[in-house]
């Protein structure tokens with residue numbers, strides 16, 4: 004199998020790089036399957052409902068038929084896109100991606116996606132609307148009558164863990180930030196930070212500043228992952244291209260682009276190629292420049308954290324989000340947290356919290372998501388940690404809503420450990 | 432076995448495409464027909480072939496008359512049995528190594544043979560067939576199709592039975608009673624001992640074994656036996672049958688059939704009609720030859736390899752070195768009532784049956800023309816078009832995923848129970864051939880044990896364990912020839928499942944003759 008590589012000379016020290024797979028390569032990986040069932044056993048969705056056929060069936064198995072003739076199928080539709088199957092497959096079948104490509108075919112055949120998913124697919128748009136008057140928007144969302152109407156119209160679950168609009172707090176904070184000169188790095192904030200979770204962005208930029216970096220933050224735009232994972236490739240295509248344009252100045256200047264959202268960074272790193280076939284030089288350059296922030300910090304600054312940390316006397320439960328596996332970098336946040344003195348870490352026993360991006364927001368899929376996440380929520384209820392730590396935003400909102408325990412991004416804890424008050428979000 | 436009310440009694444030897452074609456033609460002309468087959472229908476060359484229902488375009492230049500016959504027959508077969516034919520279409524592509532002048536000759540030949548042919552823009556062809564070479568400089572579309580051999584043969588056999596004929600499977604012809612220089616009877620040996628079939632005439636349609644049968648008839652038929660080996664790729668690499676645009680030779684076709692695709696063939700003259708051996712060197716030669724057509728072919732998974740033996744009658748005084756004619760031959764063995772029919776192809780099997788039928792009819796002075804081209808094969812007038820996706824679509828429509836017995840081919844367990852109950856078929860290879868169980872990437876690893884469970888449940892006396900041994904022995908035999916890369920991992924996993932989980936132990940006796948492919 005041929006892989007698309009960028010010559011690496013000018014890209015040393017950027018952390019892990021995954022070879023880009025195009026849709027043709029994704030599909031061809033079906034041939035690697037030995038039907039061993041490992042993926043079937045690990046799929047969290049197949050584990051809780053018979054309505055889902057499971058990764059082997061919906062992935063490499065059905066793909067042999069799809070390439071012969073068009074089919075009308077429901078098999079791929081209940082996949083959450085969590086990526087766990089791909090990460091456990093002993094034979095390198097790009098299962099999740101095969102299923103997502105199949106989903107896109109079905110969406111095409113159905114003439115597009117529903118209103119609810121269309122809304123969920125535009126977090127930046129909803130975010131901007133909400134940001135105009137966050138207090139009003141939050142009030143409306145909290146109103147159960149409004150929610151009921153919204154469910155009926157859009158199909159978005161009434162119990163979904165909708166985050167609170169935060170206005171443009173991150174961007175406003177950024178505008179007033181004065182940075183010293185230093186090595187350049189780009190921070191991709193993503194919709195979550197820009198509209199709902201500004202503290203994560205503030206913590207990230209503060210940590211990078213204190214490590215001596217001068218941080219560039221590209222303009223507010225969505226990576227289009229929700230569109231991609233729900234199969235709406237056609238809407239995603241021009242947006243993804245624009246995203247690449249937006250990040251090209253940074254990548255072209257040899258900067259690393261770090262991000263705090265595991266799923267956004269995974270999209271930038273590999274999904275544009277896998278789903279949209281973007282494997283040209285410009286796209287590859289951007290893909291290879293992107294790094295998960297904790298992965299980057301562990302690789303380049305583990306020493307700093309080992310030496311300079313203040314005590315954070317907290318009992319935390321760390322849940323590595325499902326999409327983190329797609330990065331092939333282990334759990335760098337966990338390793339960094341272990342360097343923080345005073346902290347007691349318990350590991351999540353669950354592979355997925357259930358919400359998997361926007362999956363758990365859909366009315367029809369919500370019960371499945373709840374079942375998938377049940378073991379994690381029970382574990383939290385049993386061990387009652389002070390905090391849950393998780394790298395992915397929708398997971399955090401979901402866990403916080405379901406367990407009642409505050410849930411933070413690891414960078415927030417690291418900021419605390421570095422005594423960076425601007426990012427401080429919890430009190431001792 | 433006496434059925435004096437019907438016409439003369441004819442025994443047809445061999446249940447391949449040829450024998451089935453002959454037997455059906457004869458029964459439609461009112462003969463009393465018994466078809467005798469050593470193994471299962473189509474267990475000889477008729478399943479060890481390339482899968483094509485040819486438009487004839489392949490022979491458009493080398494043998495235009497035969498090409499036209501193929502096209503006519505291909506149309507007839509598709510009309511008679513659409514459920515066994517897939518209209519894939521075929522392409523002839525000129526690659527850099529192919530002769531520049533062949534394209535024009537080819538086009539003219541197709542037109543002369545009345546084969547619909549269209550020249551295509553090479554760029555469009557390369558865009559629609561991403562796996563093939565980027566060096567296509569000319570491309571032609573012709574109506575090649577593929578045929579599901581067992582499906583069609585079983586339709587024919589069912590029609591023969593429905594019309595009062597007999598189809599004896601697992602019966603071997605051992606000798607002929609030719610008292611007085613005329614066919615009197617045929618001696619056969621079957622699972623429950625030997626049988627004597629009284630007969631007025633015999634048609635030897637034993638394919639590569641025709642020479643042996645002719646000897647039993649006291650005749651000498653000079654056959655040239657050519658073995659061709661084929662590689663089975665794990666999925667359809669191409670959407671249409673891809674031919675090289677050059678004089679037909681070895682190593683030049685990739686055919687999408689079933690859920691897989693077949694590349695072939697090698698060509699070597701052999702003595703033993705029963706040989707099914709694919710030598711490692713042949714596998715390498717096939718891969719080398721496929722590379723210019725499908726670049727990167729060595730990275731594609733190959734499920735197995737098989738070989739078939741093509742029987743061709745050598746005409747008297749045929750100049751050595753010249754390739755033998757494709758068209759079939761009917762030999763009338765004097766006034767004895769014995770005939771041999773040999774050569775030809777799957778595509779022309781019906782026409783071969785008609786030709787043999789003409790000879791037999793005129794032997795008995797019966798003046799009744801063939802009806803096999805116009806009489807529907809099934810009482811309901813034929814089914815609808817089928818391709819393997821039909822199976823998957825069926826499961827998705829009915830949401831019966833949990834009932835799937837064979838995952839690779841998407842075969843519902845109810846289909847299997849039905850065949851066991853209605854047709855009394857329990858042997859795994861018989862079920863496999865009829866339903867395509869175990870044809871996919873895992874080569875029967877997971878469906879094999881499910882099948883054993885199901886049959887054992889329906890018939891507690893059935894020796895399921897022994898059957899499973901025979902099943903895996905045969906699947907393993909074809910699969911080990913191509914076990915490298917991911918397929919090697921498959922074979923190791925599968926063998927472990929059979930040995931460790933199911934306690935299967937293989938020995939030489941594990942697989943009965945005529946069950947491999």
Ligand SMILES: Cc1cc2nc3c(=O)[nH]c(=O)nc-3n(C[C@H](O)[C@H](O)[C@H](O)COP(=O)(O)OP(=O)(O)OC[C@H]3O[C@@H](n4cnc5c(N)ncnc54)[C@H](O)[C@@H]3O)c2cc1C
Nearest residue numbers: 445447448449469475476477481483604638659776777778
């Ligand atoms: C590699 C290869 C590829 C080919 N590809 C194509 C193609 O794509 N398209 C096409 O149209 N043609 C193709 N052909 C040609 C075609 O397959 C053959 O012409 C055709 O299948 C021959 O059928 P048959 O019935 O004559 O022989 P067989 O199918 O071999 O039938 C003979 C039968 O006789 C039985 N028999 C033998 N001895 C006895 C006995 N003593 N008693 C009872 N029964 C006995 C055998 O078990 C066997 O089933 C190909 C051939 C080869 C070798």
Ligand code: SF4
Nearest residue numbers: 046082083085086088
């Ligand atoms: S991506 Fe997740 S939900 Fe989808 S098949 Fe794989 S493991 Fe199951």
Ligand code: SF4
Nearest residue numbers: 036037039040042092
């Ligand atoms: S884990 Fe990989 S090899 Fe095993 S069944 Fe799933 S896709 Fe196939």
